[in-house]
Amino acid sequence: MSYRVRWIVADQTWHDSFKTRALADSFRSELLSLARQGEPFDVATGQPISRLRTEAPTQRWYDHACAYADMKWPHAAGKSRQGIAESLATVTPALLATSKSRPATASLRAVLYGWSFNARRRAEGPPPDELVRVERWIARNTRPVADLADPTVLRPALDSLTVLLDGRPAAASTVSRKRAIFYNAVEYAVELGHLSANPITSIKWRAPKLSEAVNPRVVINHRQARDLLAAVRQLPSGDRLAAFFGVMY
Template identity: 45%
Template structure:
């Protein structure tokens, strides 16, 4: 940690019989410092710098003897270099999906933080080079393709010093850049929030590295572009009858569909995320012959791409989303899902590691594979008008259907949030329309209660 002092004494220039005869001497606190110069003019210039800094009340670094402004200048590095240092600092403790998000954020803001745009390649080329190579630590030891190396060399030359971000107008321009997609359209609200949070964290790291004296972001009065609320659109959510038809269409379409009907069933009946179902093991399922069963969800297998994982495999392996690594979420499941999973275990068994769902070759279920099955199920189960709409467009809409069914059935929101793995805040924000649909039922309950004392 740097030790600063305001106690500074500067002596007159001393001339000696050396190769650099002109010596500037000063003291910070009780520690003496000196520098020698070839000419008197250079010595006078340095002494004037020190005197000006002392008169302006700057603190001096006890170790180097320099005022804070000169210390910052000597330590300063380019934004591109700082961003890579930030990525390196975060890398080992981040799951693969977070690594991708960090790289995407840095690849978005870095093109704004340049001295000029002369010779800058096409925006898509720049984004690909920065995202896939410049900010992917797994590839730093590889030789980048010539076209990528050319882009990265350009940023090494053109990147602004990190200290330039003390300029709040530059920070504002960077915030505007991270709120846009490559085509110039406004990014989604969640994307903007994530990128702004990462940019803020990178600036905090610059303060820690003493490249900035303070984080300028909180002082910039900037508001993200107006966004549509992040609510689930009821038009996307299948009702129980439609969900049953879709699951039947999955089962009946092919051998691959029969392998996946239980997979989709976990999303619909247990509100499980696809990445949670991929990692679900037989030993984490209680499947009684009668009545309700139980799923113990304990890990996710998100597909992040082999370039971002430590294992080199496409799927990462980690704990539940936004939960401690060993957290466990228990979800009671109705007899309908119990029957589906019992049939699945009888028909297909389990993978050597206990996974309930696997491909024909024993591999992890892929999003491309189950996505194709789902698209075919929609074409079979839905009417032409429904197929043309957003109804059940994504398999993830089954999870939304589960949560909305629970809410409309009168299950307490706190319990719904617990089973779905949401915070209560997120539940109220995302499922606001489904909560409001319960007003009439709530009013009826209140009237009944009041009537008991009438």
Template identity: 40%
Template sequence: MTGAPRGTRHGASNSRTATYESAEVILNSGSRSMKKEALADLSYDVRIQNLEKRRNRDGKITSFRVCWRINKRLHRRSFPSRSLADAFRSELMGAAKRGEVFRSDTGEPASWDRPKQQITWFTFAEGYAAAKWQQASPNYRRGIAEALIDSTEAFITKDSRPDQERLRAAMRWAFSTKIIDPSAEPDKSIVDAASWLRKNTVGMDVLGDRSTGGKLVRAALVRLSQRKDGTRAAANTTNRKRMVLHNAFDHACESGLLLVNPLTYVKWTRPRSVSAVDPRVVVNSDQAKRFLDAVERHSERGARLKAFFGCMYYAGLRPEEAAALRVTNLATLPDEPNTWGEFHLTHSIPRSGSRWTESGMPRELAPLKHRAVGDTRSVPMHPELARMLRHHLATYGPAPDGHIFIGAHGGAVTDRTYLKIFHEARAAALTPEEAASPLLDVPYSLRHAAVSTWLKATGDPAQVAAWAGHSVLVLLRVYAKCVSGAGSESLQKILDATQS
């Protein structure tokens, strides 16, 4: 092994004899020329070197390269991460230690030279969606499907295709209903469209090829950045869908269908997304009271929703958290003036759509956002909100199942119930100038007002983050701009410090 490159050498001392014997085993029949070709192509003389770090001009590591020699012929293969490179190198080492013969033209063990599985992108996407289904929330299931549908449109191989809406309907069925109930029989046109997609989307081997995969992946990224009508999609939506596609390709690597994630083939600048809340949407206390009074005056149904909106403004609850409130979530509900109460939140009822829930209902009881199953959150109850809740329960009472707020036809409050009242009450409560601005544009703005008020009043990000159900990092990134007045106070402190 003297003179071997850094790394390990595997093989018999007489590699030429070993090569001949191996070739005779592999070629049991065939012409003499075929045997000579095989003899020149196969060898036990394998030298595998250590990993090499590839760096750019700035010295930053961009990839890891595996180098090895077969019968003195050098082979190289680069990977975007050390783990992938280590895995490939370990496979080569394992084959060499087992005494397998290698091909000098490809550098791979001869046992790897077998027909590739002809799996198309859509067939893989069906399996990926099914694999992720059980552990994903209903909203995440819908997000996965949206990203896969848009990506599939970029991976279709034929210009002549069925109607776009029929294809999208087939994909929605394949990524949802088919997973929940494989025995369900959809419309024949949907089945035919799904069958067409399985045959007419690119093969996974094509995506894995750097020369062809890069162009296809770039086309998919362009599609993910657009709405169905071709207009530009929101940056947050684009980035969320790209994350799904990245995860799908990682799953393909884990499954052995791809060696490298094809997204690494292209340089793509992610669109900048705005995570901070626009301060213009945040209402002050006077505007919030005007809005809540307008909700109460709106109608009988509006009066039933005043405390519902009050939970968002005074306690910072998300709409799906307020909708899930039961009497058991009221840890304390004081009746003395100026006395704080407390919520003990356990669940939410987000709207996902019946296609994505296990029950088939548009809403399904779920854990609190960003929290594990069974995790809870305590939130202070403003004295004014305690008064509103006592009035609500005394006037309308809870539902038989304990829900505090009831929809128009029973059950939990839905967005269809409260959105119409919200927008009409907003128009009645705000001045024409305020109504024409982004102020209180959506119900979620009430929560933004609550959290930003807490942050400014307490100056305690850790406590506010716990109440709001955020991490401190997210809280400061999202709400720092909404702490109105802090800038002028800081300027006054600077002025005082610089005056003699």
């Protein structure tokens, strides 16, 4: 259960929710006291001006991820730049604060991988016209970096690294590479003061083990294997070659 306080600034209704009645009453009393003292309120946020001055700005994940890509870009090789963009584009959709009016997955991917986390393209100007609204929606709706300290937020972000775009499980090497980049991006948030410590170090998380399945399209069948071994035995050192290919099969 939560308790909501409503107030009006410049004919616009604002509200805030609190876990306890006491917190809600305290906030309401603060607003009334400031209003009686003639405190100006910000029409863009509905907050008292003095409150805005004392509150530190909240860094959202999307803005931080762009800053991280910019920081790494000048010193990273082409392959590394692709890996950074791929990893950040994978984890960012898992750090969205809402699904309301969420753009299509393909559009999210297009703007994140193709523009947001490509420092050169972002420096050249805005994204393509059809992706401008998508980019703005992402910028408004990613979670604050501080939310990563919550395991219920961090775990889904880590889990997102284990799945490919088509829904298939990612290879262990791919998961390990993306996790390392995500870890480094969170470490950069610690360096900038957005987090007091890297929460990934304290969370007990392991990528799920994948069951390796044989793909019949790329492995010969039993008849083909018998024919191969029979043909190999006709060659010089055929017995050894047959044993070699037999063990491989």
